[in-house]
Amino acid sequence: MKRALNLILPLLLAIAVLGFWEWIVTARHIPPYVLPAPGAIAAALAGNFGSLMASLLTTLTVTMEGFIAALVAGAALAILFSQSRLAERALYPYAVILQVTPIVAIAPLILIWVGFEHINLALTLIAALVAFFPILSNTALGLKSADQNLLELMHLYGASRWQILWRLQFPTALPYLLGAMKIAGGLSLIGAVVAEFVAGSGTATGLAWRIVESGNRLEIAMLFAALALLASLGIAIFAVLSLLEWALLKNWHESALSQRN
Amino acid sequence: MIRAGGVTKTFAGGTIALDNLDFTIAPGEFVTLLGPSGCGKSTALRLIANLIQPNSGTITFDGPAPAIGFVFQEPTLMPWARAIENVRLPLDLQSVPHAQGNSSAAQALARLGLSGFEQSYPRELSGGMKMRVSLARALVARPKLLLLDEPFAALDEAARFALNDDLIALAKQDGITVIFVTHSLAEAAYLSDRVLVMTPRPGKVAADIALAQPATRNAAWRVTPGFAALQAQIALSQGGAE
Numbered sequence: 001m002k003r004a005l006n007l008i009l010p011l012l013l014a015i016a017v018l019g020f021w022e023w024i025v026t027a028r029h030i031p032p033y034v035l036p037a038p039g040a041i042a043a044a045l046a047g048n049f050g051s052l053m054a055s056l057l058t059t060l061t062v063t064m065e066g067f068i069a070a071l072v073a074g075a076a077l078a079i080l081f082s083q084s085r086l087a088e089r090a091l092y093p094y095a096v097i098l099q100v101t102p103i104v105a106i107a108p109l110i111l112i113w114v115g116f117e118h119i120n121l122a123l124t125l126i127a128a129l130v131a132f133f134p135i136l137s138n139t140a141l142g143l144k145s146a147d148q149n150l151l152e153l154m155h156l157y158g159a160s161r162w163q164i165l166w167r168l169q170f171p172t173a174l175p176y177l178l179g180a181m182k183i184a185g186g187l188s189l190i191g192a193v194v195a196e197f198v199a200g201s202g203t204a205t206g207l208a209w210r211i212v213e214s215g216n217r218l219e220i221a222m223l224f225a226a227l228a229l230l231a232s233l234g235i236a237i238f239a240v241l242s243l244l245e246w247a248l249l250k251n252w253h254e255s256a257l258s259q260r261n
Numbered sequence: 262m263i264r265a266g267g268v269t270k271t272f273a274g275g276t277i278a279l280d281n282l283d284f285t286i287a288p289g290e291f292v293t294l295l296g297p298s299g300c301g302k303s304t305a306l307r308l309i310a311n312l313i314q315p316n317s318g319t320i321t322f323d324g325p326a327p328a329i330g331f332v333f334q335e336p337t338l339m340p341w342a343r344a345i346e347n348v349r350l351p352l353d354l355q356s357v358p359h360a361q362g363n364s365s366a367a368q369a370l371a372r373l374g375l376s377g378f379e380q381s382y383p384r385e386l387s388g389g390m391k392m393r394v395s396l397a398r399a400l401v402a403r404p405k406l407l408l409l410d411e412p413f414a415a416l417d418e419a420a421r422f423a424l425n426d427d428l429i430a431l432a433k434q435d436g437i438t439v440i441f442v443t444h445s446l447a448e449a450a451y452l453s454d455r456v457l458v459m460t461p462r463p464g465k466v467a468a469d470i471a472l473a474q475p476a477t478r479n480a481a482w483r484v485t486p487g488f489a490a491l492q493a494q495i496a497l498s499q500g501g502a503e
């Protein structure tokens with residue numbers, strides 16, 4: 001019942017808002033280049049379905065590749081930090097600098113360095129850079145959060161550092177990592193969009209570029225259609241990562257338990 | 262034989278936890294460390310387990326250090342692992358083959374009355390059951406020395422009494438030397454062959470009391486004058502220590 005409400009309430013709200021939107025646009029004769037009606041947006045979506053899907057796929061690919069690169073690099077560096085205080089002290093400040101520098105400001109530089117002939121690599125790199133830091137910092141924190149008594153128990157039984165890493169630190173860090181992945185998934189989409197905006201005409205073909213293009217041509221219905229797809233993509237990424245989190249933690253972690261009864 | 266000679270432990274920050282701790286413990290003995298909070302009981306156990314080093318003094322064994330089992334005040338189980346996986350941990354760390362580890366772990370759980378709960382996660386178990394899993398884990402690798410740091414302090418009386426009896430039986434069966442830490446005078450009187458009463462911080466041994474335990478201990482024993490006499494014996498020397 002509660003679950004059903006969770007689904008039905010937002011759906012009812014959406015129908016109400018869309019209905020009001022359709023009504024106000026028709027009733028007030030708002031021109032389509034200012035605010036197109038939902039029906040017009042749906043028509044734009046249907047009419048350009050093939051090309052919009054191709055753009056969606058482009059953006060999705062950049063997002064996923066960036067996300068996976070960030071995941072691998074962030075987790076690997078976090079493991080390095082957990083094994084070597086020296087490496088952590090030497091490298092952490094640079095990770096922070098990378099994090100605090102606005103990505104929009106570095107994006108043009110990355111595009112130039114990687115080169116417009118490898119445009120997808122450049123876009124992926126930008127998406128990865130945005131998503132990297134939450135993975136690194138949360139995983140590093142998680143690896144450090146192992147229960148002290150369990151750690152002593154491991155030492156008592158002569159565990160090697162790899163046994164400790166694999167059997168104790170990694171499972172302890174898993175909820176932290178999964179939480180970071182949900183944030184990083186959204187961030188890598190933002191990174192992909194920013195990268196497409198910066199890359200500009202002729203090179204990028206993803207959803208973000210379709211938005212820029214439709215804006216320039218005053219095809220606002222098309223702009224909304226692309227925007228709706230982009231939002232759906234973000235929601236889908238979040239949903240998949242939440243599902244993954246639930247599947248991996250459902251048996252033991254407090255966060256998953258509270259949702260059960 | 263375990264010998265502590267002049268063991269002193271000072272922590273960073275200057276807390277002197279133990280000052281000149283001396284004792285000997287014979288094989289198969291059940292010895293309780295009894296003392297007020299902060300007198301260094303946990304520190305003594307961690308020193309014996311070689312998890313920390315003394316500032317001075319030595320702890321020696323006859324021959325190489327024995328296999329040790331350790332039980333903490335909390336069950337200290339891995340929440341992501343099933344009961345049997347938790348119990349198997351010491352064997353896994355020693356690279357015991359999986360099948361063999363599983364059967365040893367199942368056997369250890371059975372000895373603690375937890376047959377049928379092998380596949381349960383810690384959160385599915387009661388406090389007393391979790392402590393039983395913890396005890397099974399400590400026993401699974403066949404230790405010669407069992408160190409218990411106020412293991413039953415968080416349990417209700419019924420669970421504590423049941424675990425007291427199981428502990429006595431298991432230690433006797435396996436011929437294990439036990440060092441047991443507690444605040445509770447009654448628990449010390451019920452379990453121990455010997456009680457080492459410690460002074461408040463910095464801890465040292467104030468009294469070393471041998472207790473004459475009856476052949477069988479059970480719930481009925483707890484209400485006899487004999488048991489009351491054992492408690493009085495500890496209480497008197499405790500009074501003398503302070």
Ligand SMILES: Nc1ncnc2c1ncn2[C@@H]1O[C@H](COP(=O)(O)OP(=O)(O)OP(=O)(O)O)[C@@H](O)[C@H]1O
Pocket residue numbers: 272273274276277278296297298299300301302303304305462
């Ligand atoms: N890692 C540590 N760093 C600094 N001080 C410590 C550390 N461990 C223990 N101490 C100090 O040493 C003293 C003895 O601590 P210990 O834990 O051995 O006491 P205890 O007898 O086990 O007490 P309790 O019955 O409350 O568990 C305390 O004053 C404590 O603050």
Ligand SMILES: [Mg+2]
Pocket residue numbers: 302303304410
């Ligand atoms: Mg203690």
